[in-house]
Structures are given as structure tokens and as C-alpha cells.
Amino acid sequence: MxxxxxxxxxxxxxxxxxxxxxxxxxxxxxxxxxxxxxxxxxxxxxxxxxxxxxxxxxxxxxxxxxxGDGLGITVEGRVVLDRDGRPLCAVDDPHVLTSWGxxxxxxxxxxxxxxxxxxxxxxxxxxxxxxxxxxxxxxxxxxxxxxxxxxxxxxxxxxxxxxxxxLAYAGYCAWRGMVDEGLLTPGTHARLMRRVAFCLPTGEQMLGYPVAGADEDIRPGRQRFNFVWYRPVDAEAGRRHLFTASDGTDHGFAIPPHRIRPDLVAEARSDAARLLAPAFAEVVARTPQPFLQAIFDxxxxxxxxxxxxxxxxxxxxxxxxxxxxxxxxxxxxxxxxxxxxxxxxxxxxxxxxxxxxxxxxxxxxxxxxxxxxYMQAQQLSPEERLQAERHRSPEAVMNETAVLAGIERW
Ligand SMILES: Cc1cc2nc3c(=O)[nH]c(=O)nc-3n(C[C@H](O)[C@H](O)[C@H](O)COP(=O)(O)OP(=O)(O)OC[C@H]3O[C@@H](n4cnc5c(N)ncnc54)[C@H](O)[C@@H]3O)c2cc1C
Missing domain, CATH: 3.50.50.60 (FAD/NAD(P)-binding domain)
Structure with a gap:
């Protein structure tokens, strides 16, 4: 050959x-x-x-x-938290999470x-x-x-x-960020640093998991908690509102973190306190510089x-x-x-x-x-709506997010 x-x-x-x-x-x-x-x-x-x-x-x-064994951090499984922080469902499924770096x-x-x-x-x-x-x-x-x-x-x-x-805009954006594990209260640390954790306000999705800290360090005590909070944002007015800096510059769909308006970060933090499990609200509050990412495919x-x-x-x-x-x-x-x-x-x-x-x-x-x-701001086709219903239960989100098995059926 x-x-x-x-x-x-x-x-x-x-x-x-x-x-x-x-x-x-x-x-x-x-x-x-x-x-x-x-x-x-x-x-x-x-x-x-x-x-x-x-x-x-x-x-x-x-x-x-x-x-070897050093690619990343192994978590025990997944858990979905309700608005009050109680586990709605959980599964044991050890998984390695790493950082790009x-x-x-x-x-x-x-x-x-x-x-x-x-x-x-x-x-x-x-x-x-x-x-x-x-x-x-x-x-x-x-x-x-x-x-x-x-x-x-x-x-x-x-x-x-x-x-x-x-690239096609998906109709939602994510607030993202990372916080040093040492900045978390012991209760939040215990709840979030061992599993991939989710919280599912209506039409939204928060998830997070531990990642390497400064200098890609994965030793316990040096890690960070990383979160991604998806929220619907319509392509016109909603996007302009989020991606326009204090001086009026419209950054399209990609705004450097330091250009995000402080009033938007404050609004996200207060929404987090209203909508998310307390542990996630704390993470959003203590993340020094959250950033925005528009979702495309x-x-x-x-x-x-x-x-x-x-x-x-x-x-x-x-x-x-x-x-x-x-x-x-x-x-x-x-x-x-x-x-x-x-x-x-x-x-x-x-x-x-x-x-x-x-x-x-x-x-x-x-x-x-x-x-x-189910997070899209724009109208769904009947087929998409049917699928969306299927994929938004806590069990479905927990069991299907970032899972390779069954991909050949799609
Ligand atoms: C610096 C960096 C950090 C990232 N961090 C994360 C992360 O934290 N989490 C995550 O999920 N994904 C991250 N990604 C994206 C992730 O790597 C990709 O989604 C995925 O791994 C597929 O990788 P890729 O190599 O196909 O594309 P990418 O990782 O996007 O790499 C494309 C590369 O091509 C280079 N390039 C672009 N245009 C040209 C050109 N005209 N000529 C020559 N080179 C060009 C870019 O500089 C880049 O290095 C990151 C990507 C980069 C580049």
C-alpha cells in the first residue's frame, strides 16, 4: 500500500x-x-x-x-441543580476535562x-x-x-x-467566565468542583465544571471553575444591546471582554441571583471579568x-x-x-x-x-420544535450534553 x-x-x-x-x-x-x-x-x-x-x-x-494521566481534571459525573440548589438528577460518569492550553x-x-x-x-x-x-x-x-x-x-x-x-448565528449567546476555586465559599466549592453541573431556567442553560488554573495548573487548590450560561438573544436589537461598548462602538458578534459595558455585567449578576441556583449565582458574582460569546454553526x-x-x-x-x-x-x-x-x-x-x-x-x-x-430566540420550524421539547428535560440535558455515543443516528 x-x-x-x-x-x-x-x-x-x-x-x-x-x-x-x-x-x-x-x-x-x-x-x-x-x-x-x-x-x-x-x-x-x-x-x-x-x-x-x-x-x-x-x-x-x-x-x-x-x-498519560495528565491531560486534565477528572470529574465524577453530572448533576442538575434546581433554582434553590437542590439536585434534580445526577449521574455517575467519570470524565476528563481539560483546557485548550x-x-x-x-x-x-x-x-x-x-x-x-x-x-x-x-x-x-x-x-x-x-x-x-x-x-x-x-x-x-x-x-x-x-x-x-x-x-x-x-x-x-x-x-x-x-x-x-x-457562519449561521444560532439565536443565543453565552456569558462565560472563570473564577479561582479559592474564591468560592466552601459550600459552593463542594457543590460545583466535583461534577459537571447544570441549572436550567426556562429557555436558558447554565453549565460549569473545573478547569486548569493559572499556568495550566490542574493540582487541587489551583484549579478554576469555568461556566457557560446560554441565553436567547435576537439577532438585531438584542445583539446590538449586548455587543455595543460604553462609547457606542458596535462590536458585531465579538466584543473584547474589557469593552463589555459594566451595566450589562451587573444586570447578568442580578439575573443570575434571580434565576440560578445560589452556587451558580455566586460564581457569576465572583468572576472578575465575565465575557460574551455568540453561538454559531x-x-x-x-x-x-x-x-x-x-x-x-x-x-x-x-x-x-x-x-x-x-x-x-x-x-x-x-x-x-x-x-x-x-x-x-x-x-x-x-x-x-x-x-x-x-x-x-x-x-x-x-x-x-x-x-x-430550545434556547433560540428566533422562530423554530415544526421539526425543530419537536426536537427541542425532547431535549430540554433535566435528564435529557444531563445525559446528552457532550456525549459522543449515538452520534451516528443524527
Ligand atoms: C488560541 C486558541 C484558544 C482556544 N481556546 C479554546 C477554549 O478554551 N475552549 C474551546 O472550546 N475552544 C477553544 N479554541 C477553539 C478550539 O481549538 C477549536 O474549536 C477546535 O479545537 C478545532 O480546532 P481547529 O484547530 O480546527 O481550529 P482553531 O482552534 O480555531 O485554530 C485555527 C488556527 O488557524 C489559524 N489561522 C486562521 N486563519 C489563518 C490563516 N489565514 N493563515 C494561517 N493560519 C490561520 C488561527 O490563528 C488558529 O491558530 C481555541 C482556539 C485557539 C486558536
């Missing part, structure tokens, strides 16, 4: 988790690899949590970045010298028979037999090849175009309820390398990759839409 005399050089665009998985796995399969990252210096964590699955761990091992650290340290380049922003793609040329904003170029587009939700490669494929029209393969968030962006962003990127990278290794030539390998992962990505996006539909 293999590629005979075909040149095997991969230009990977994007040096976050998806790009690192692809680059490392391809290098270990014998490819000559270059990873081209737009950011001029080491990427810094956005600090929020990441749900891991055994598939992600397995991909790290295969990529030569075995984290911790996963990035393991993968980045496994990178052979000289293959990872900063300050390389893809500007244009040129395809000639059997080759693809990446042109960068600094005027340089890299030629490969394939180009792996791992450049994330705002992918330049996707914009170049599928200008019509845009996106489907790529195709996983490959000629010698370009899309992967991770460049291909499919699912709403966060599926808890699969990193695991999907890792699975794409594993499937790509396996398909290229088993096929008689590169084009057949890319076709096999597309056949395997396109439908999977669509299922993940679809499942995320159904899990989040």
Missing part, C-alpha cells in the same frame, strides 16, 4: 489543535510537513474549558503527544524542530495538477502535494474556495477541493453542546492520515477521507442544533 513514487509533502494551514494533530500524524506517517500559523507568536489560551473523549486521547498518543502544550512540545512556522497568514491558494501552492500575506509561498486547511471557524481557505459558506459544502482537505472547525462548526470541537478535529486528522496511507494514490486517499468525514461532520452539527434549539 502507499503512494509509489508520488511526492508526499503537506502544507498545513493553522497551528492550533487541528493543525497540530494533522501535522504530527502526517509526519509520523512519513510525510514532509510544514505547519503555517498566522499568529506571530505562541498561541495563548482563551482559557475556557474543553471536554475530552477517549478518541481525543487516542489521537494524542498516535501523534506522539501522550499526556494544556492540550496545545502537549501537542506543540511533540512537534519536531523546524516544521512549525509563525507569522504565516494564508492569502491565496493555487492548484496545478498534482500540486497545491499556498501564498502567504508576507509574499512567501509553500508548495505541497496536499494543503490541509486547519484554519478554524473563520477559515481563509474556506472563504477562498466556498465564499458562500458563512456552519457546514462546509465539501471536505476536499482538488488537493485541499478541510479539517476541524474549518470544515464544520457545531454548537458547543456536543462538546466535540477538539475531538472532531483529532478524528478528522486521524481519518485523513489513515485514508492517505491506505489508498493507492493521494487523490483516492482524499476522496476516501471526504466520504468518511463529511457525513460525520454534518451529524455533529445537526445534533448540536437539536440540543440547543
Amino acid at each position: 502507499g503512494h509509489g513514487t508520488q511526492q508526499r509533502r503537506a502544507v498545513v494551514i493553522g497551528g492550533s489543535l487541528g493543525g497540530l494533530f494533522a501535522g504530527l500524524l502526517l509526519a509520523r506517517a512519513g510525510w514532509d510537513v510544514v505547519i503555517c500559523e498566522r499568529a506571530g507568536e505562541a498561541l495563548a489560551s482563551r482559557g475556557a474549558g474543553i471536554v475530552t473523549h477517549p478518541e481525543m486521547h487516542a489521537a494524542m498518543v498516535a501523534a506522539g503527544a501522550d499526556p 494544556r492540550a496545545y502544550g502537549f501537542l506543540r512540545r511533540a512537534c519536531p524542530d523546524g516544521i512549525y512556522h509563525h507569522g504565516k497568514a494564508l492569502a491565496r491558494i493555487e492548484q496545478v495538477p498534482g500540486q497545491v501552492i499556498a501564498h502567504f500575506e508576507d509574499g512567501s509561498r509553500e508548495t505541497g502535494s496536499i494543503l490541509v486547511a486547519a484554519d478554524g471557524a473563520q477559515s481563509t481557505a474556506r472563504r477562498l474556495l466556498f465564499p458562500e459558506a458563512g 456552519l457546514e462546509t459544502p465539501a471536505m476536499t477541493v482538488g488537493r485541499v482537505a478541510f479539517l476541524g472547525d474549518a470544515a464544520f462548526v457545531a454548537r458547543p453542546h456536543v462538546g466535540m470541537g477538539v475531538t472532531k478535529a483529532a478524528g478528522d486528522a486521524m481519518a485523513l492520515v489513515e485514508a492517505l496511507s491506505q489508498a493507492p494514490d493521494i487523490d483516492a486517499g482524499l476522496a476516501a477521507y471526504a466520504a468518511r468525514r463529511h457525513e460525520f461532520g454534518r451529524r455533529v452539527v445537526r445534533r448540536g442544533r437539536h440540543l440547543g434549539a
Whole structure:
């Protein structure tokens, strides 16, 4: 099996988790690899949590970045709290939660010298028979037999090849934040730091879990509690209200945390005290700088175009309820390398990759839409309404959020 005399050089665009998985796995399969990252210096964590699955761990091992037992923090299970803080339902289900920075650290340290380049922003793609040329904003170029587009939700490669494929706003936003575990009262600490905890005011969803603290430290006492509080926000007036700074600047759908108006943070804190279990209200009150994230999703029209393969968030962006962003990127990278290794030539390998992962990505996006539909500010279709009803009981939220099993049914 293999590629005979075909040149095997991969230009990977994007040096976050998806790009690192692809680059490392391809290098270990014998490819000559270059990873081209737009950011001029080491990427810094956005600090929020990441749900891991055994598939992600397995991909790290295969990529030569075995984290052993140190990938993250193991929680005992899940619990849903009512408005008064009483458990409505709970399940034992040990799970490892980590941070982007911790996963990035393991993968980045496994990178052979000289293959990872900063300050390389893809500007244009040129395809000639059997080759693809990446042109960068600094005027340089890299030629490969394939180009792996791992450049994330705002992918330049996707914009170049599928200008019509845009991110679709889900109809709700999340208040997010993190607080040092040492700032929590003992009662709140005991209630929230051992399980993934949920609270479900009508049409909303709060969830949180422990993550690494400063310097990606996961030792007890140094961790943080990380929360995500989804609330419906209509795309017009509601969005403008939330994402406009004190000086009147409208930040679209992405506002830097320090630009969020203090009156909105105060309003969120008082809403939290009114609507959420006391432990969650305390977390929102004690989080120094909550931030806002609008929820989007996106489907790529195709996983490959000629010698370009899309992967991770460049291909499919699912709403966060599926808890699969990193695991999907890792699975794409594993499937790509396996398909290229088993096929008689590169084009057949890319076709096999597309056949395997396109439908999977669509299922993940679809499942995320159904899990989040009950929080949408906009009108639902009859089918969405039916699904929404099904997914909003405490048991359903607890048992279906960030769970991989059954994804093939979607
Ligand atoms: C710094 C950082 C922190 C993150 N923190 C979290 C987190 O805390 N929790 C969470 O759930 N998810 C986080 N994510 C997103 C998460 O990594 C993805 O949702 C998921 O892992 C899929 O990864 P990806 O590699 O496909 O995309 P991304 O992680 O979005 O990576 C895309 C990469 O491509 C680079 N890039 C973009 N355009 C170009 C271009 N034109 N040329 C070259 N490079 C380009 C970007 O700089 C980025 O490094 C973070 C992403 C980044 C980049």
C-alpha cells in the first residue's frame, strides 16, 4: 500500500489543535510537513474549558503527544441543580476535562524542530495538477502535494474556495467566565468542583465544571471553575444591546471582554441571583471579568477541493453542546492520515477521507442544533420544535450534553 513514487509533502494551514494533530500524524506517517500559523507568536489560551473523549486521547498518543494521566481534571459525573440548589438528577460518569492550553502544550512540545512556522497568514491558494501552492500575506509561498486547511471557524481557505459558506448565528449567546476555586465559599466549592453541573431556567442553560488554573495548573487548590450560561438573544436589537461598548462602538458578534459595558455585567449578576441556583449565582458574582460569546454553526459544502482537505472547525462548526470541537478535529486528522496511507494514490486517499468525514461532520452539527434549539430566540420550524421539547428535560440535558455515543443516528 502507499503512494509509489508520488511526492508526499503537506502544507498545513493553522497551528492550533487541528493543525497540530494533522501535522504530527502526517509526519509520523512519513510525510514532509510544514505547519503555517498566522499568529506571530505562541498561541495563548482563551482559557475556557474543553471536554475530552477517549478518541481525543487516542489521537494524542498516535501523534506522539501522550499526556498519560495528565491531560486534565477528572470529574465524577453530572448533576442538575434546581433554582434553590437542590439536585434534580445526577449521574455517575467519570470524565476528563481539560483546557485548550494544556492540550496545545502537549501537542506543540511533540512537534519536531523546524516544521512549525509563525507569522504565516494564508492569502491565496493555487492548484496545478498534482500540486497545491499556498501564498502567504508576507509574499512567501509553500508548495505541497496536499494543503490541509486547519484554519478554524473563520477559515481563509474556506472563504477562498466556498465564499458562500458563512457562519449561521444560532439565536443565543453565552456569558462565560472563570473564577479561582479559592474564591468560592466552601459550600459552593463542594457543590460545583466535583461534577459537571447544570441549572436550567426556562429557555436558558447554565453549565460549569473545573478547569486548569493559572499556568495550566490542574493540582487541587489551583484549579478554576469555568461556566457557560446560554441565553436567547435576537439577532438585531438584542445583539446590538449586548455587543455595543460604553462609547457606542458596535462590536458585531465579538466584543473584547474589557469593552463589555459594566451595566450589562451587573444586570447578568442580578439575573443570575434571580434565576440560578445560589452556587451558580455566586460564581457569576465572583468572576472578575465575565465575557460574551455568540453561538454559531456552519457546514462546509465539501471536505476536499482538488488537493485541499478541510479539517476541524474549518470544515464544520457545531454548537458547543456536543462538546466535540477538539475531538472532531483529532478524528478528522486521524481519518485523513489513515485514508492517505491506505489508498493507492493521494487523490483516492482524499476522496476516501471526504466520504468518511463529511457525513460525520454534518451529524455533529445537526445534533448540536437539536440540543440547543430550545434556547433560540428566533422562530423554530415544526421539526425543530419537536426536537427541542425532547431535549430540554433535566435528564435529557444531563445525559446528552457532550456525549459522543449515538452520534451516528443524527
Ligand atoms: C488560541 C486558541 C484558544 C482556544 N481556546 C479554546 C477554549 O478554551 N475552549 C474551546 O472550546 N475552544 C477553544 N479554541 C477553539 C478550539 O481549538 C477549536 O474549536 C477546535 O479545537 C478545532 O480546532 P481547529 O484547530 O480546527 O481550529 P482553531 O482552534 O480555531 O485554530 C485555527 C488556527 O488557524 C489559524 N489561522 C486562521 N486563519 C489563518 C490563516 N489565514 N493563515 C494561517 N493560519 C490561520 C488561527 O490563528 C488558529 O491558530 C481555541 C482556539 C485557539 C486558536
